[in-house]
Amino acid sequence: IEHIFAALVPLIVQVNDFHDYAEAVTGKMELNLEETDVHAVLDSVLTIADQLVEDRSGVRLEEDIEENLPSLEADAERLTQALLNYVHNAVKFTESGTVTIRVKREGNNLLFEVSDTGIGIPDTMQERVFEPFETILEDKDDPRLGFGIGLKIVEHIIDLHDGETWFESVEGRGSSFFFTIPWN
Numbered sequence: 001i002e003h004i005f006a007a008l009v010p011l012i013v014q015v016n017d018f019h020d021y022a023e024a025v026t027g028k029m030e031l032n033l034e035e036t037d038v039h040a041v042l043d044s045v046l047t048i049a050d051q052l053v054e055d056r057s058g059v060r061l062e063e064d065i066e067e068n069l070p071s072l073e074a075d076a077e078r079l080t081q082a083l084l085n086y087v088h089n090a091v092k093f094t095e096s097g098t099v100t101i102r103v104k105r106e107g108n109n110l111l112f113e114v115s116d117t118g119i120g121i122p123d124t125m126q127e128r129v130f131e132p133f134e135t136i137l138e139d140k141d142d143p144r145l146g147f148g149i150g151l152k153i154v155e156h157i158i159d160l161h162d163g164e165t166w167f168e169s170v171e172g173r174g175s176s177f178f179f180t181i182p183w184n
Contacts, residue, residue: 006051009088016081021149024156031075031160038069038110041076042103045083049101052088058096066104070183078157079181085150086114086177094118097174109163110183115176121169129167154179 023029042065053061072079083101090099097117104111121129129151155165158179169175 002051003055006055009048009052017085017149017153020081020153020156024153029156029160031078031157033073033075036072036074036076036079038072038079038103039065041079041083042101044080045087046101048084049087049091049099052091053099056091056094059091059094060098062098062100064100064102064104069103069105069110072110072181072183074161074181075157078160082154082157082179083112083114085154086112089150089177090114090116090118090175094174105183106180108182108184109180111178111180113176113178115174117174120171120173120175121167122171129169151177 020029042063046061046063049061053059087099087101094116095118100113100115102111102113102115151165154177158165158181161181163179163181165177165179167175167177
């Protein structure tokens with residue numbers, strides 16, 4: 001059953017992404033803000049991330065999560081969605097190596113990072129990586145090919161939380177995707 005669930009996660013993410021992309025571009029996406037236990041969100045994300053890497057021999061999941069993180073005024077479901085989008089991409093584009101989830105305080109923000117030792121993003125694609133319908137894959141038959149809207153949705157979710165999104169990448173060495181959310 002766990003393998004079936006892991007296989008369905010990418011499809012569920014894509015269906016949700018289309019719905020959320022439509023809400024984002026029409027200005028209808030709303031947040032359900034409440035006091036959110038970041039560690040509870042991370043527990044959910046790590047459970048699913050474990051299942052995603054379980055089927056990928058040669059890929060391991062690491063975590064570097066600061067203890068005693070403060071609660072956030074956030075939408076827990078959207079925060080989970082944003083992190084899972086980053087994790088899903090990291091696993092998808094890492095043939096072997098590590099996917100690392102890091103969370104720590106940085107000033108008045110919590111900094112969330114998902115990094116990988118995957119294929120990285122070519123310099124020619126980096127300025128368009130958060131644009132809808134963009135993909136780094138040239139082979140349209142590549143099974144990793146998505147619809148190219150997930151990162152745009154993450155950007156919108158984090159914007160609604162008054163946070164920021166960005167990334168760093170070196171082609172052939174991997175990528176790190178970040179977002180911040182104010183915590184006080």
